Amino acid sequence: xxxxxxxxxxxxxxxxxxxxxxxxxxxxxxxxxxxxxxxxxxxxxxxxxxxxxxxxxxxxxxxxxxxxxxxxxxxxxxxxxxxxxxxxxxxxxxxxxxxxxxxxxxxxxxxxxxxxxxxxxxxxxxxxxxxxxxxxxxxxxxxxxxxxxxxxxxxxxxxxxxxxxxxxxxxxxxxxxxxxxxxxxxxxxxxxxxxxxxxxxxxxxxxxxxxxxxxxxxxxxxxxxxxxxxxxxxxxxxxxxxxxxxxxxxxxxxxxxxxxxxxxxxxxxxxxxxxxxxxxxxxxxxxxxxxxxxxxxxxxxxxxxxxxxxxxxxxxxxxxxxxxxxxxxxxxxxxxxxxxxxxxxxxxxxxxxxxxxxxxxxxxxxxxxxxxxxxxxxxxxxxxxxxxxx
Numbered sequence: 001x002x003x004x005x006x007x008x009x010x011x012x013x014x015x016x017x018x019x020x021x022x023x024x025x026x027x028x029x030x031x032x033x034x035x036x037x038x039x040x041x042x043x044x045x046x047x048x049x050x051x052x053x054x055x056x057x058x059x060x061x062x063x064x065x066x067x068x069x070x071x072x073x074x075x076x077x078x079x080x081x082x083x084x085x086x087x088x089x090x091x092x093x094x095x096x097x098x099x100x101x102x103x104x105x106x107x108x109x110x111x112x113x114x115x116x117x118x119x120x121x122x123x124x125x126x127x128x129x130x131x132x133x134x135x136x137x138x139x140x141x142x143x144x145x146x147x148x149x150x151x152x153x154x155x156x157x158x159x160x161x162x163x164x165x166x167x168x169x170x171x172x173x174x175x176x177x178x179x180x181x182x183x184x185x186x187x188x189x190x191x192x193x194x195x196x197x198x199x200x201x202x203x204x205x206x207x208x209x210x211x212x213x214x215x216x217x218x219x220x221x222x223x224x225x226x227x228x229x230x231x232x233x234x235x236x237x238x239x240x241x242x243x244x245x246x247x248x249x250x251x252x253x254x255x256x257x258x259x260x261x262x263x264x265x266x267x268x269x270x271x272x273x274x275x276x277x278x279x280x281x282x283x284x285x286x287x288x289x290x291x292x293x294x295x296x297x298x299x300x301x302x303x304x305x306x307x308x309x310x311x312x313x314x315x316x317x318x319x320x321x322x323x324x325x326x327x328x329x330x331x332x333x334x335x336x337x338x339x340x341x342x343x344x345x346x347x348x349x350x351x352x353x354x355x356x357x358x359x360x361x362x363x364x365x366x367x368x369x370x371x372x373x374x375x376x377x378x379x380x381x382x383x384x385x386x387x388x389x390x
Contacts, residue, residue, distance in 0.1 A: 013045030043071030186366030
């Protein structure tokens with residue numbers, strides 16, 4: 001039986017780099033080699049991807065966020081087209097509407113190939129943070145991104161969106177609803193589980209047995225860190241006995257340490273360590289509104305950790321207000337502090353949030369989501385063949 005060939009384009013394929021890349025690896029690790037053959041094209045990543053063919057494209061580090069790179073396909077256009085034609089894909093997967101993504105879309109269009117994409121990153125929400133010192137540019141740049149997204153995604157045959165909130169936002173900027181399909185993220189309930197609770201680890205980190213608020217994320221400004229700072233400051237004034245534990249690293253770490261002097265900073269931690277922190281902390285706070293999905297919120301819920309999060313971005317879809325967590329006006333620090341105080345005092349409500357959060361997280365399975373993805377690839381390839389025959 002002829003295997004279905006998929007050309008997979010992504011900026012970064014460094015395992016565990018961020019939530020988007022972790023999602024990609026959940027699919028990559030489940031490829032059935034009897035049915036599929038993949039060619040990976042990317043800017044940053046390993047030299048070998050589980051034995052699949054791969055092409056590394058020259059990339060530049062982004063000046064606004066030194067942890068990220070952008071592939072520059074214009075430097076190797078001829079070689080890329082030659083290798084892609086040799087591979088002869090049936091379907092094109094594009095992770096990001098970047099320069100590499102645009103190259104892939106143009107290639108697919110010229111050869112009448114079906115295109116699938118996953119909406120991983122909510123770029124529009126980043127603009128307020130990166131252009132905060134030039135506010136007169138914010139509206140124009142947002143409009144440019146909206147126009148670019150509309151043009152890009154309306155040329156894709158299938159766009160996976162992680163939440164209804166994200167789908168509605170994309171519809172509002174002109175992306176056709178029929179092109180989008182709700183495709184959430186899975187959860188490893190063996191890795192993230194209340195069974196990983198270890199209060200001794202937490203005591204060693206904090207030096208006490210007081211309640212601990214956990215924040216886990218890359219430390220970059222688009223995570224609404226200014227609101228986190230204000231939450232911390234008010235809590236220090238009203239509830240100084242509460243610990244703040246920060247797991248993550250990034251360009252804003254020094255600023256975070258300067259503004260949250262009594263917080264415990266762990267830097268980037270692996271998933272096994274993070275699972276213990278989730279299961280052992282008292283509450284999870286997450287004011288970010290830039291998430292397309294918000295893996296960390298779901299990981300916290302799966303670990304039995306009550307959440308107080310922003311009522312914005314894709315994460316808000318996880319929380320049913322007052323049932324399995326609290327949502328706050330994104331930039332209202334007083335709201336977060338109020339909800340934190342309620343949970344610290346009310347053990348019954350805290351237990352309810354834990355149980356409801358666990359029930360919600362159990363509904364999501366990577367096996368099911370991967371099955372949907374590979375079934376869709378197969379159907380797209382079949383339709384392409386039928387169209388070519390007609």
